[in-house]
Amino acid sequence: MGKRIGLIGASCRAMAASLVRGGFSVVAADMFADYDLGQIGEVRALRNYPWSARRWLRDTDVDAWCYTGGLENYPRLIERMAREKRLLGNSPETLRMVRDPFWLAGLAKRHGFEFPETHRIHDPAYNPIDPQPSDQWLLKPYRSAGGLNIERVSTLPKSAHRFYLQRKLSGVPMSAVVLSTMQGCQIVGVNRLHIGPQYGAPLPYLFAGAVSLCVPETNSLEPIVNAIHEEAGMIGLWGIDFLQTDRPTLLEVNPRWTATTALHERMRENPLMPRHVQACLQDEVKLSPRFAYWSSGVRIVYASKRLEFTDRMLRGIHAAFSLTEESYLTNQKIGDIPIPGTTIDVGSPVCTLYVDAKSEALAEEALRVNQELLEEIIYSEGSSSGDC
Structure with missing residues (x-):
């Protein structure tokens, strides 16, 4: 395979920099098309994101392509695009599983780990606003990224197919970055998340940032990560969001390069995206150990x-x-x-x-x-x- 990679997503810059460090050239279709992305590769702003992505890919000279933030919510679009050029990332079938909160709830039950109580809108067995709205429940969109449009339940939306209900739990919001290969999976690093207005975000559950843990404890995460890896057929770089109390509670799977992946690349001499490419090509992947504790x-x-x-x-x-x-x-x-x-x-x-x-x-x-x-x-x- 050649080394000219197409990137598509709401923000491709960090992923692009990782690829360029690894000797690839990049062409990016990006929602923002920022100044510094243009300093490291070719870039075009996608005005009708994500629907214009397929035509862009068809008309662009690349050997393969990757998606990042937000596009994982459109597995049918990704399926069509994968027919145009080689996809380096998790398949549409995998996306349909890991982006389905009810599939994740079933996975948690089968493997004995924690996942919040979850209901469909207008579930006849449960009404979260009877007798009154409860601050113990969150209204979450099926298509979301970074905590966008998550809110406390006040009224039930009419478009039930767009949202679901999930019990609000206490705990420290965390995330982990994972690399899946044909040989298995490895936790790359763990982060403490910064969420909401306390950190300058305009919405209560919106991602504002994170710090990586110097010496993370990963033993309790490994059963969760292994279960997702094996049952969903994960490949390449991906991440999970979870709440940490006595034991981790899985919240969400992000089946692509995440906003915190770059933190763990800073700890390594070698970039991570070339490892993602190797994994997706089913090559043997060796992830270098962390060389510093910070x-x-x-x-x-x-x-x-x-x-x-x-x-x-x-x-x-x-x-x-x-x-x-x-x-x-x-x-x-x-x-x-x-x-x-x-x-x-x-x-x-x-x-x-x-x-x-x-x-x-x-x-x-x-x-x-x-x-x-x-x-x-x-x-x-x-x-x-x-x-x-």
């Missing part, structure tokens, strides 16, 4: 007011975060930088920050400091009114 952090900075991203902001980011041609690929401090002239609405993502530190607490503090630095650049007087 924590890496990621933070999505959402706009607190409407702004236009300007050349002056871009210059400020270059200076403050030491952007160079090499830094776009290796241990980047900031990513997903908009193209000057882009209008960013309230609650929309502006940039993604990355840090490395000796502990999770120090990583969280570094993210806070860097967020303040970025916000000073983008919200300083006159900076949102145009360039000078």
